[in-house]
Amino acid sequence: MPELRKDPVVGRWVIISTERAKRPNDFSKNSEPLMEGQCPFCEGNEGMTPHEIYTISNPGVRKPDTRGWQVRVVPSIHPVLRIEGDLGRKGSGMYDMMNGVGAHEVIIETPKHMSGIADLDESQINKVIFAYIERINDLRKDRRFKYVLVFKNYGALAGASSIRHSHSQLIATPVNPKLVKEELLGARRYFDYKERCIFCDLIKQEIDSQDRLVMDLDGFVAVTPFASRFPFEVWILPKDHSCDFSNIKKPQIEYLAKVLRTIMRKLKRALGDPPYNYVIHTAPFRIPKAGYWRTIEQDYHWHIEIMPRLTKVAGFEWGTGFHINPTPPEDAARYLREVNENA
Amino acid sequence: MPELRKDTINGRWVIIAVEEGRHPADFDVEPHVSKGGGDKCPFCYGNEDKTPTEIYAHRVGGTKPNTPGWSTRVVPNKFPALRIEGELNRMGVGLYDVMNGIGAHEVIIETPDHEKSLADLSDSDVEKVIWAYRDRSIDLRGDKRFKYILIFRNYGESAGASLEHPHSQLIALPAVPIIVNEELKGSENYFEYRERCVFCDMISQELQETERLVTENRGFVSFTPFASRFPFETWIIPKEHCADFSHINKDQVIDLARILREVLLRIKNTLRDTSYNFIIHTSPVEERERDDYHWHIEIMPILFHVAGFEWGSGFYINPTTPEDAARCLREAKI
Numbered sequence: 001m002p003e004l005r006k007d008p009v010v011g012r013w014v015i016i017s018t019e020r021a022k023r024p025n026d027f028s029k030n031s032e033p034l035m036e037g038q039c040p041f042c043e044g045n046e047g048m049t050p051h052e053i054y055t056i057s058n059p060g061v062r063k064p065d066t067r068g069w070q071v072r073v074v075p076s077i078h079p080v081l082r083i084e085g086d087l088g089r090k091g092s093g094m095y096d097m098m099n100g101v102g103a104h105e106v107i108i109e110t111p112k113h114m115s116g117i118a119d120l121d122e123s124q125i126n127k128v129i130f131a132y133i134e135r136i137n138d139l140r141k142d143r144r145f146k147y148v149l150v151f152k153n154y155g156a157l158a159g160a161s162s163i164r165h166s167h168s169q170l171i172a173t174p175v176n177p178k179l180v181k182e183e184l185l186g187a188r189r190y191f192d193y194k195e196r197c198i199f200c201d202l203i204k205q206e207i208d209s210q211d212r213l214v215m216d217l218d219g220f221v222a223v224t225p226f227a228s229r230f231p232f233e234v235w236i237l238p239k240d241h242s243c244d245f246s247n248i249k250k251p252q253i254e255y256l257a258k259v260l261r262t263i264m265r266k267l268k269r270a271l272g273d274p275p276y277n278y279v280i281h282t283a284p285f286r287i288p289k290a291g292y293w294r295t296i297e298q299d300y301h302w303h304i305e306i307m308p309r310l311t312k313v314a315g316f317e318w319g320t321g322f323h324i325n326p327t328p329p330e331d332a333a334r335y336l337r338e339v340n341e342n343a
Numbered sequence: 344m345p346e347l348r349k350d351t352i353n354g355r356w357v358i359i360a361v362e363e364g365r366h367p368a369d370f371d372v373e374p375h376v377s378k379g380g381g382d383k384c385p386f387c388y389g390n391e392d393k394t395p396t397e398i399y400a401h402r403v404g405g406t407k408p409n410t411p412g413w414s415t416r417v418v419p420n421k422f423p424a425l426r427i428e429g430e431l432n433r434m435g436v437g438l439y440d441v442m443n444g445i446g447a448h449e450v451i452i453e454t455p456d457h458e459k460s461l462a463d464l465s466d467s468d469v470e471k472v473i474w475a476y477r478d479r480s481i482d483l484r485g486d487k488r489f490k491y492i493l494i495f496r497n498y499g500e501s502a503g504a505s506l507e508h509p510h511s512q513l514i515a516l517p518a519v520p521i522i523v524n525e526e527l528k529g530s531e532n533y534f535e536y537r538e539r540c541v542f543c544d545m546i547s548q549e550l551q552e553t554e555r556l557v558t559e560n561r562g563f564v565s566f567t568p569f570a571s572r573f574p575f576e577t578w579i580i581p582k583e584h585c586a587d588f589s590h591i592n593k594d595q596v597i598d599l600a601r602i603l604r605e606v607l608l609r610i611k612n613t614l615r616d617t618s619y620n621f622i623i624h625t626s627p628v629e630e631r632e633r634d635d636y637h638w639h640i641e642i643m644p645i646l647f648h649v650a651g652f653e654w655g656s657g658f659y660i661n662p663t664t665p666e667d668a669a670r671c672l673r674e675a676k677i
Binding site (some may be wrong): 035046080092093094095096097098099100146149151152153156157158159160169171173174175177178179180182198200205209225227277278279280281305307309311313315318319320321322324 | 347544
């Protein structure tokens, strides 16, 4: 019997078809060839990108936009939002609009032309996470922005561009994104009733039952969510309650790098280098406003959502928000626990 | 300067890249190469025994069910996402909620002709498809376990179609889908404040401004929505207020068949036969007739893969302004 499962945070129902369960090999693979010729993200080609905003450099003196860096952040070559200007909120008849003001940056994760985060070593991923935090904290100072979404598109099916060089992106938006808002509201509603964080409860239940637990290491857990929208969807959450990703400090950053790398390697091994997206869900910028975000420090819990893109999302999902997931999360967790990420 | 536009109904913001707007030729479209019908296709004539037993059909007089002689045929999906038998059994598991996957999942085979698409059928054949949508909706509305009847069509591999023979699908659900619920709530809020239907207001603004208008006829209007999520997203909506698709009358079936075929043909010719999804958004299964909701069809051409930003934020990035899209669709040769 297939099951309908309700996401406890957003209230989204998901169909889990337990009988037609798809195994990793049932999905067709989609490996993309590396781009030939010159890559703007490679060391030595710094002149091919807009001027850098931030770098983690090698020791010694270095001029901006030259060699000698480990992680480099530049404005997107094709920004979807513009950094200059005012919001200019206005109406047009019954419709509402505002200017597309925001920041769109690219975090180049390595000077070498490598394609995936799974192939980077722990200390390099550590630097990437540190760069995320530094950029969020810098953008926080701009009062026009309410939210920074850090995300990664890997593979053409996941919406990645023709540049195969390993990179993530961030977009700072002048309004809170709808899905984030729903998650925040869902978490607050739960807190209002139970005076506990829903994510902390979820972590506890997942550790107790073990069914959907992929890893539990150094203060982080990786789980396949009960109402996973996608086959092999994995979330990484800090065990200690914290609403804001940008508050994590040194040993935690190292631990997160280790868990993220292990999960990405497990997914690569289990599913044959699948296309995927990941996003970091964290608390919005808490601009003081009476009665707003009153309990967010207690009720929200930042996390990373990793979504392998193994099935094509069809009209039904788009039109309803109802997802059909052919792999039970319990099976996905078992495969991922068993697969050896170092093989 | 790109623009942020707010969807009036559900509050969703969309980024519209107004300056470097992408035009039809800027998108890669995967070509449709027919693998051919005949023996291998369960929806072709002579293969009626390869589908589950038919539920509904338009047939020439004297032909028996599950034999050739039909022009539209509805059968249960062989690989249903939901099962028709059983009870919902809602329950909790710790902090989680679960129910059984009860529902109906049917396939509407639109024509015996393997090589045609909905845009290529005659108006009267499209009318038969719409009657099938309507008749199946009315029948399933009688089942008290179902809260919502969703009719949709996946065309092309990128849109998730697994069989190429022209068909639509219907799923009856035991819960109102979240996106529909948001639309219902959004239109309720609008009505509370203004005492007018948000969709009726939208129709009158679109007919007046005409820059997003694709086409219109006696009973229906087609336009590209102000805050389109996808490039060339196109809606078709009845001019007369009505919340429930299954209340469609005979004249409206005729008008809808014409406009649906025309719009699909415009999309096909503008976007080189691109893959697309369309869905009918209608009111839930209920007794009351809503003043604040208005059924409509949303057509979403698939021109690129949605990326992490959209999935993580519910914020869509649309690289083609709806005004440009509407102009291209109006100018398409049909």
